[in-house]
Amino acid sequence: MTRATEDFEEFARARTPRLYRTAWLLAGEHHLAEDLVQETLAKLYRSWRRSEHVENLPAYAQTVLARTYISQRRRRSSSEQPIATPPDRADRTGDLALRVALQQALAELAPLDRAVLVLRFFEDRSVEQVALDLGKNAGAIRTRTYRALDRLRAVLGDDLVHLAAH
């Protein structure tokens, strides 16, 4: 194994848990989230030699993940079969009620809207930064954020108060 690969492996092992959590919010399902992380790691590995020019590698990795998700969803949109019950078996720890409610609410959003919300509220990025990350203008990101939050409010309904109260 080369030194570069060893360095990458160290970086990947450290970042994978965080990448997976973001991927889960985006993909909404355990297996798809792992696939998304794997593809993201592959893309990061491919450009690893140029990574010394990247100012913030962890943030860069999250951006690659979000863009990979949008790209994959574009290609898979015509072939995916939605199912009523999430098949996750590995995610049965923690706040299950919240997880299922959020999973179902996020599933109501278009992939790009979902990516916008995850980058804005989970990754804590500014509107301007998300616009740069996703190749959109800031106005479009603001509009998408507003509409996506509105949709989430409608889907969560009264549950939102209980979920947020915990």
Next chain:
Amino acid sequence: MTNLNDSLPDLMRRATEHLEPTAPDLVERGIRRGQVLSRRRTALAGVAGAVAVLATVGIVVAGTQAVGGGPSGHAPFAGTPTATPSASATATSSSATAATGAKAKPSVRPATTPQRTLETLRSLLPAGTRVTKPTTFGDDFIGASYLADDGDGASYVEVLIETEKTPIACSST
């Protein structure tokens, strides 16, 4: 009333708390996949280099024929003004026509598509080759492949086109 703008970060954090990938070899799989992508990029660079060499050879051969004619003794194509509309309109001498031919090249190539790439790959295979399983793939590149059988057994033939990428910006957080 709960403000979702304020509560969503906490909801997302709590929903993903304790979530971990279960595949023990996720990083290794990512690296292996990355190595495949790297090899494809290298192969692509090789194909691009080969195309550049072939294009150069083509230009040199065409230039030679335009000036001096082919080895068969036939008149050079520059001497037949009907070869191309632009050439026929302006051809007065071999050298003038060669210059016109060079100018007639389009400066911007149209963007390709997976289907066009597949068609191009098919056209590059020798006549009589039987092809099956046409496939296109790729996200930030275009890949097209066939199983091609020239009568001595099928081979997997693949072409990869690197497409223009939008640079990814990074936050400073």
